[in-house]
Amino acid sequence: MLLTLLFVVTTSGAWSWFHLGNRIPSPGIVLGFHRVMPGFGFSDRPIGETEREILATTNLFNGDFTNRLMDRYSVFFAEWRRESGPGFQVLHTPDACWVSLGAVPKRAGQLEHLTLRVNDNPLPFECRAYEMPESHRLEATMWCAIVGGRPMPESPQADAEFDATRSSSSRTQTASRRRMWNFFLQSLLDRTPAIESKQFARFSTPVNGDTAETFERLRHFGESWLYSLPPNVNPQSE
Numbered sequence: 001m002l003l004t005l006l007f008v009v010t011t012s013g014a015w016s017w018f019h020l021g022n023r024i025p026s027p028g029i030v031l032g033f034h035r036v037m038p039g040f041g042f043s044d045r046p047i048g049e050t051e052r053e054i055l056a057t058t059n060l061f062n063g064d065f066t067n068r069l070m071d072r073y074s075v076f077f078a079e080w081r082r083e084s085g086p087g088f089q090v091l092h093t094p095d096a097c098w099v100s101l102g103a104v105p106k107r108a109g110q111l112e113h114l115t116l117r118v119n120d121n122p123l124p125f126e127c128r129a130y131e132m133p134e135s136h137r138l139e140a141t142m143w144c145a146i147v148g149g150r151p152m153p154e155s156p157q158a159d160a161e162f163d164a165t166r167s168s169s170s171r172t173q174t175a176s177r178r179r180m181w182n183f184f185l186q187s188l189l190d191r192t193p194a195i196e197s198k199q200f201a202r203f204s205t206p207v208n209g210d211t212a213e214t215f216e217r218l219r220h221f222g223e224s225w226l227y228s229l230p231p232n233v234n235p236q237s238e
Helices: 002-019 049-055 168-190 211-225
Strands: 030-033 040-044 060-067 072-080 104-106 113-118 121-131 138-147 198-206 226-229
Touching (some): 121 211
Antiparallel strands (some): 030 226, 040 060, 072 198, 104 121, 113 121, 121 138
16 A cells, blocks of 8 residues: 555655656757758768667658768668657667767867757757767767757766777677666656657768867867757758
8 A cells, every 4th residue: 555655655755746847948959950951962861770770760861971072971860749749769869879889989189078069059968979980080070959849968978988898788788778777767857758840860971080179170170060949839850
């Protein structure tokens, strides 16, 4: 009886917190992206059925933009509509997905966060550098997850994620736990239920020369590729 009462109180309390309390006003950010960019060619990279099932969305954009200097920028954009149901799809960041495939996170002097101005919205983006398994070159990448119109920045990476003596699965689990705990805390503090619509944007380029300059080029590319839409507008790509 006591366990039943405790369950009812906990469940009703959680529901009341998210649905009856005064939610912190959301900035209502909705991202869009350009399918065509001046000075760039684009190569589509279809995502396999298994990856689509893991990501649990069919609304994907994935491929490479390349300019005349052969600078390559890989992009990925996905969204999950509120009506699709709850889930933790925003946990599928490169810290988990790329590392599970053999990429190794590196401290290359980059900041862990950079702010991009997408139209008039300052958005915090995660910054990472990975040694890629196929080429062993460093790949600079940035990403941002938006839940219910609100950016969800991550907590700093754990030292264990850089420990080369640990297996890739162990480093992946560490990153996933960090991201899940951060997502839970942010959702709790902001009263943002997991069923809210989500967007995820990621772009990357090989580190060529100075790491800081590479990330600056990457930030400039991201500000050109992405744009923001008015709240309550369905995302549309151009």
